[in-house]
Amino acid sequence: MxxxxxxxxxxxxxxAAGIAxxxxxxxxxxxxxxxxVEPANEHFYQxxxxxVGGGIFDAPVTRxxxxxxxxxxxxxxRQAAASFQPDNNEVTLADGTVVTYDLLIVAPGIRLAWEKISGLEATLGKNGVTSNYRYDLAPYTWDLVQRLKSGxxxxxxxxxxIKCAGAPQKAMYLSCDHWLRAGVLGDIEVEFRNAGGVLFGVHDYVPALMDYVEKYHIGLQLGSNLIAIDGPAQLATFRSEDGEVNHEFDTIHVVPPQVAPxxxxxxxxxxxSGFCDVDQNTLQHVRYPNVFGLGDAGSMPxxxxxxxxxxxxxxxxxxxxQQLDGHGPKAGYDGYGSCPLTVERGKIVLAEFGYGGQLQPSFPTWLIDGTKPQRLSWMLKADVLPWIYWNGMLKGREWLAGPANLVSH
Known part of the structure; x- marks a missing residue:
């Protein structure tokens, strides 16, 4: 029973989504x-x-x-959810407990599918293989960056x-900035191998990023997807339209494929897609009115x-x-997302955009022009945003984030 x-x-x-x-x-x-419903004992400012991987923060400040x-x-x-029975307003937990609800909010995040890259799990954290997508590996990234002098x-x-689509580049730019300052960048061959067809999805930010690709002499390979790693041999296998190719490496920063839980x-x-099927503006489920979804687990684009x-x-x-009170939704989400691209230590390209790649700057351009690398954006990322996260967002203080009214289409 x-x-x-x-x-x-x-x-x-x-x-972040559930607590907020x-x-x-x-x-x-x-x-x-x-x-x-949350099984973890620790919460991270991801x-x-x-x-951390760039040597600016110590890992414990993010936990x-x-x-x-x-x-x-x-x-x-303190349990994991195991299954949903929305027709009965029920969630079944991992231990078999059934939780019933009047209203359900689905925000379990996205799953890092390390296993989709053959050989990766066995070599993470050694053989020069790292990823800033894990708390315990980000310090290893910084360790590798400091130790690499050539290769x-x-x-x-x-x-x-993937979550934070700019993170793969951020790791690279901060690493290159360190190597440039250390005088060894000329002896290091840097490659960015992106499975996608563009450097960044919103074209307004690409020119500034391309300036740094050229400044750091980065070999840009689009349409190149990592499918396997042999850690001991320091060999990475990529697949592209032209087939599969192996590349030797001295250090490799891997971003895992990501899927719905x-x-x-x-x-x-x-x-x-596997993600929670919600209306992209109201965030209400398209089939179950008493279910909402948000965060990385939502189907919104x-x-x-x-x-x-x-x-x-x-x-x-x-x-x-509104739903609990028997009314329809009245607030709308416009697709806003922000990606502070750390292009060098002390400067950031502050990408802020919504649905359809529409630019949505939080500040007037005379203060921060997000399409250009700026020091003020760095101060925002390094000093202001972590404080806002812990003391604002997670506490229900909606600074610069108050809900807008739903726009009828």
């Missing part, structure tokens, strides 16, 4: 009965891992206990979707970034309360 528990609102995921949404809901309705970020008024269910450094990017992909809530979740959480909070 499985036990059953009931909560008014159940949130799947205690990451719970806090935004409780700011509006402090008496709301919310449960957050945008900081690029800075806090999950207990310290959980809203006090919410119930923390070949390869940076990879898998097919979309399996329990979501297998559920009635999934779109064909926006860039999967923490900045996107920061804008989505208030929209879900408003529309979820």
């Amino acid at each position: 499985t036990s059953a528990i009931k909560h008014e609102v159940v949130i799947i995921g205690g990451g 949404t719970a806090s935004s809901l409780l700011k509006r309705r402090p008496t709301l009965d919310i449960a957050i 945008p900081g891992w690029t800075m 806090r206990s999950m207990a310290s970020v959980m809203p006090q008024a919410a119930t923390w269910i 070949r450094a390869i940076f990879t990017q898998p097919p979309m979707p 399996q329990f979501l992909a297998d559920s009635p809530l999934a779109a064909e 926006n860039a999967k970034t923490a900045a996107a979740a920061r804008k989505q959480a208030p929209v879900v909070a408003v529309n979820a309360l």
